[in-house]
Amino acid sequence: MAQPVSRRQLLAGVGTLGASAAVAAATGMSPIHFQAAAKSEQTPDAKPRQWAMVIDLRKCDGCKKCTDACQTEHELPKSFEWIKVFQVEDKQGRVYNMPRPCFQCENAPCLKVCPVAATFRAQDGVVLVDQDKCIGCRMCMAACPYGARYFNYNEPPKPAHPFERPTPEHPVPQQKGTVGKCMFCVHRTVDGQLPACVEACAMEALYIGDLVEDVATNGRETVRLSQFIKENDAFRYKEDLSTGPRVYYIAGHGQLLDDV
Amino acid sequence: MDSLTRKRYVERAVWPIGRGDRNFWISVGVLSAMVAAGLFAWIYQLVNGLGVTGLNQKVSWGFYIINCVFFIGISYGGAMTSAILRLTNAKWRAPLTRIAEATAVAALVVGAVYPIIDLGRPDRFLTIPLYAQFGSPIIWDVVAISTYIVASFVFLYLPLVPDVAVASAALGGRSRFLAPIYRILSLGWRGTPAQERALKRGIGIMAILIIPLAVSVHSVLALLFAVTARGGWHSTIFAPLFVLAAMLSGVAAVILVVTALRKVYGLQEFITARHFRYLSYLLVALGIGYLYFMISEYVTEGYLLDASTTPVLEAIFTGAYAPAFWAFSIGGLVFPLVLAVAPGRFPIARAGVASMLVVAGMWLKRFLIVVPGMAEPIMPWDWGRYSPTWVEVTITIGSAAAIPLILVVFFRFFPVMSVHEMDEVEGAEEQARPQLQIAYAGGGDD
Numbered sequence: 001m002a003q004p005v006s007r008r009q010l011l012a013g014v015g016t017l018g019a020s021a022a023v024a025a026a027t028g029m030s031p032i033h034f035q036a037a038a039k040s041e042q043t044p045d046a047k048p049r050q051w052a053m054v055i056d057l058r059k060c061d062g063c064k065k066c067t068d069a070c071q072t073e074h075e076l077p078k079s080f081e082w083i084k085v086f087q088v089e090d091k092q093g094r095v096y097n098m099p100r101p102c103f104q105c106e107n108a109p110c111l112k113v114c115p116v117a118a119t120f121r122a123q124d125g126v127v128l129v130d131q132d133k134c135i136g137c138r139m140c141m142a143a144c145p146y147g148a149r150y151f152n153y154n155e156p157p158k159p160a161h162p163f164e165r166p167t168p169e170h171p172v173p174q175q176k177g178t179v180g181k182c183m184f185c186v187h188r189t190v191d192g193q194l195p196a197c198v199e200a201c202a203m204e205a206l207y208i209g210d211l212v213e214d215v216a217t218n219g220r221e222t223v224r225l226s227q228f229i230k231e232n233d234a235f236r237y238k239e240d241l242s243t244g245p246r247v248y249y250i251a252g253h254g255q256l257l258d259d260v
Numbered sequence: 261m262d263s264l265t266r267k268r269y270v271e272r273a274v275w276p277i278g279r280g281d282r283n284f285w286i287s288v289g290v291l292s293a294m295v296a297a298g299l300f301a302w303i304y305q306l307v308n309g310l311g312v313t314g315l316n317q318k319v320s321w322g323f324y325i326i327n328c329v330f331f332i333g334i335s336y337g338g339a340m341t342s343a344i345l346r347l348t349n350a351k352w353r354a355p356l357t358r359i360a361e362a363t364a365v366a367a368l369v370v371g372a373v374y375p376i377i378d379l380g381r382p383d384r385f386l387t388i389p390l391y392a393q394f395g396s397p398i399i400w401d402v403v404a405i406s407t408y409i410v411a412s413f414v415f416l417y418l419p420l421v422p423d424v425a426v427a428s429a430a431l432g433g434r435s436r437f438l439a440p441i442y443r444i445l446s447l448g449w450r451g452t453p454a455q456e457r458a459l460k461r462g463i464g465i466m467a468i469l470i471i472p473l474a475v476s477v478h479s480v481l482a483l484l485f486a487v488t489a490r491g492g493w494h495s496t497i498f499a500p501l502f503v504l505a506a507m508l509s510g511v512a513a514v515i516l517v518v519t520a521l522r523k524v525y526g527l528q529e530f531i532t533a534r535h536f537r538y539l540s541y542l543l544v545a546l547g548i549g550y551l552y553f554m555i556s557e558y559v560t561e562g563y564l565l566d567a568s569t570t571p572v573l574e575a576i577f578t579g580a581y582a583p584a585f586w587a588f589s590i591g592g593l594v595f596p597l598v599l600a601v602a603p604g605r606f607p608i609a610r611a612g613v614a615s616m617l618v619v620a621g622m623w624l625k626r627f628l629i630v631v632p633g634m635a636e637p638i639m640p641w642d643w644g645r646y647s648p649t650w651v652e653v654t655i656t657i658g659s660a661a662a663i664p665l666i667l668v669v670f671f672r673f674f675p676v677m678s679v680h681e682m683d684e685v686e687g688a689e690e691q692a693r694p695q696l697q698i699a700y701a702g703g704g705d706d
Contacts, residue, residue, distance in 0.1 A: 079317060088640045100639060109489060115398035116384075116391035133391060136310070136380015138320040139398050145489040147639050151320055151380060153311035176309055177380035241489050 043213045050125040050211040051184050051246065053198075054229060055099055056218075058252025059205035062087060062097030069200030073185065074172050075159055080150045082182040083197045096252065099206065101197065102127065102148040102182035103237065106244030110140035110149060118178075120168075125211075125246060126184050128168035134178035141179060145241055149181045184208070194219050211246070269355075269682060272527055273675040274430035283524075284672065291665035298658015301651045302377060310380055312651045318644025319634040323652040324378035326626045327659060329481055329502070330509065331371030332405065333622065334663075336474040337510010338364030339412050341542070343467040352538065354682040355530045356518060358423075358675065359667075361416040363517045364510075366666040368412055370659045372405055377655065397487055400480040408477045415466045421449050421459065422680035427673060438673070460684075478502040485633065491568035492576075493633045495561065501553045508546040509622035512596075512615040515539050517667065519612035525676050536611040540600040543611075543618065547597040572636045581632050584624050592621015 043049055066083045076082065083101040090096065105111075108127050111119045118133035119140055141149045152174045159173040166172055170187035174180045185195035189208065193199070198206040198219060209216025209225045216225040228234070234248040276284070305312050315322050342360040345353035376382050392399050428442035449455060482502035485493040495501075515536070522531045561569045576585045596614035604610075635644035 084639075086639055086642065098640070113396050113398070113487065115393055115396040115402070116388060117393045118391075133384075133387075134381065135384045135388065137375075137378070137398055138380065139396065139484070141317075141320045142485070142490070142634065143488045145638055147318065147642065150317055151310070151315075153313075153315065153380075154309055179380075238489075243489075 043210065047212050048123040049189075049213065051104065051186070051189065052125075052209045052211050052216070052225065053101060053184070053247045054207035054209060054216050054225070054234060054250065055247060056205045056207070056232075056250045056252070057096055057098060058250060059203040060085070060097045060099060061203055063202060065200045065202055066099055066197035066206060069196040070182070073188075073196035074174070074180075075157055076174065076180075077154075077157055080174075080180070082148075082150065082180070084147075098249070099197075100146060100148065100237075101184070101247060103146055103243070103245030103247045104184060106246065107242060109143040109145065109241075109243060113139045113143045115139065122169070122186065124186065126186050127181075128183055128186075129171065129178070129180055130168045131166060131171055131175040131178040131180065134175075136177045136179065138179065145238055145243065146245075149179050151179050152176045266682070266686075269530055269677065270426065270675075270679055272525065272530065273677040273679050274426060276525055276671045276676060277427055277430045277673060278435070279672065284668070287668055288665065291661045291668070294661035295658050295665055298655045298661070301654035301658065305377075305651050305655075306382065312649060314646055314648040314652060316644065316646070318642070319631060319646035321378070321630055321634055322646055323648050323656055324374050325484075326623070326630050327656055328371055328374035328378070329626050329630075330623050331367045331374065331659070331663075332477060332481065333371075333502075333506035333509045333626075334513040334619070335364045335366075335368035335371060335412065335510065336478060336503075336506035337508070337512070338362075338367065338514050339415060339470045339474055339510075340507055341511055341514050341539075342415070343470045344542075346463065346467040350538075351685055352535060354685045355527065355677040356514075356535060356539075357419065357681060358678045359518055359521060360514045361412070361419070362667055362670055363514055363663070364412050365416050366663045366670070367510075367513065368409060369666065370662050372409055373659070375401065375405075397480060397483045401477075401484060404473075404477045404480045408473050411466065411470055411473050415470050418459065418462050418466060419678055419681060420674060421445070421447055422451065423675045423678060425449060426675055426679045430675075474506070475503050478506045485629065489568070490572075490633050490638065491566070491570070491636055492561070492572035492629070494568075495557060497553060497557045497560075501550075501557060504546060504550045504553055505622060505625065508543070508550050509619055511539065511543050511546060512618035512622070515543065515611055515615035516619060517664075519608065519615070520664075521667070521671070521676060525671070527677065530677060533607050536608045540607075540611045540614070543615065544597050544601050547593060547618065551593060568636075568638075572632050575632050575636070576628060581628055585628055588621045588624040588628065592617050592624060596621070 062085050064085050067081050067085060070076070070083050071078065071080060074080075074082065083099055086098045086100060087095055088098050104125060104127050106125070108119075108121070111121060111127055115137060116133050116135055118130045118135070119127060120130065121127050136151070138151055141147075141151060153176075155176045156174040161172075164170075164172065166175065169183065169190070171180055171183065185193075185197075188195055194217075195206075195208050198208045201218070204218040204220050207216040207218045207223070207228075209223075211225065214225045216223050216228060229248045229250070232250040234250050236245040236248055239245070313322065338360045342353075342357045342364070344350075345357060345360075376385055379385060388399070388402060392402075394400075424442050424446040428439065428446070431438060431442075479499035479502065482498040486495055486498035488494060518531060518535070518539070522528060558573065562573050575581050596617040599610050599617075600614035602610070631646050635646060637643050
């Protein structure tokens, strides 16, 4: 699937290579190659990647370009906000923006309750939905504590590529009567591309990363994931539910950590 | 019961059989029209998808799940009333058991269709056994409900076997078509002592079996909600709460059906104020139990002011759902319980009205469980809304009409009161009497 390389992507690729080569040399880790043609489903030492995301709330300005890009990428109607930007008011009355993709929970409540195993976890830790199997009972929507799942009540819009067959990794077009959700754009990352939302974020607030190789990138800078979330006191939303989300938030705008 | 009374009892029990009078056809016509409207709405939904309902991304369970819990709950009350009366060997049960068991089956058939109505892909319903994941509460429901369906059909059918002959005789030679069906259904029943013993044992086993089966159905229905992390749902009391709710609504529904059929079929001589008094006691005991469970649920959850439950409880007690909640608590629980057992005139009419209020209240209560739990802001400030469309309303009304339709049609072919049961109860009483006297005569220190 040849796709035009945007200026951003090109910059991302170059930036990643340039900046992270130096980091890699210094720390001994290999950079994550987000560029076309570089197959990135595996780390250089052939382990499956474990995708994770870091969302820097200090940077997010709530423009919802991530949501738009996601909807374009997956040919979704406007009501389908697989990555949804919430406007949250903290206890001091200040408002900040909080994008919510699917958290790809390690202990995913949606996965446990599915009666037909239409929801499953891929090798790379991403929770996927097999819409050929889904019976549309919506138990997973009741079980998800983050409201990250969306049900296709109506026929999805006509697909741009009508001959493409949807797969769990690339569920486009969506199937009516079944449930869909964010899948970290695994159809893009496998080709070394950034997820649509990460690529579209003008504020560079979204990072896609790999827990195994311990790196993350927002397309411009590449960071060591564990260090990045530790230094910035990153938290996971409703971590007390022990769902084990793979999305980390860096709080900003002065809100209290226990408030979000 | 002397032979004259027994004759009148049999007469009343078989009175509706084969009777095609104007009232019968009017009621069948009206009810069928309502059911047909519901079926039309369902077909419309099958063609167009769940998008024609008021369900949305936030509130993705609504009327169908409420109705599923509600109707299966009613079914439980019917089965349990009959099972308890049999197990405790309540002598007054004879005219009631058939109505209770038939109500159980009718409500169950209706309730069991709702999970299918609710599916986004009903065409894949039969693939569930292929891929069944036994960790999913949905699978527990499928297993429990289907077992329970078989059991309640058997529970209705076994005591019916000897009565098939009664029905056949009542119809006489009027139908050449029905005679062979009755013959098959009677399973060669001749009333030999061996058959009587086998039947008695069978009914006894079913009466015991149906109770844990029904408990399991309502427990796993409750787990559908309780295993999630939602405020107001994630509660350990949910399974017993659902079981008690089912009993309460079911006993109320049985009283309602008995009140109606007593009038329609002229059973006043045999179903008396005494029956209503006993059933009302059962209703009130269950109602008080339910009230206690509910209060202990709300106090336990509300005291902590936990972040996930507080918005739901606020919405229920003082917010958007408060009118429904207080209508249920006062009008659908406390008031009818008082009404049902308060001394005074018109005990039967009061029991009927009270039951109607309880049934309506229990539907509201299921609404108050499902909808606020779905609409609550699991993500910050994200309250959902739900207003059903004509499709959900029409299907709901149609399905409710299906229950009296099933009953009216059923009792056109089978005795509305169990004749065999009455003979058995009476026979046992007559045998027991002299023995009792002997026991008392020879009784020692107790």
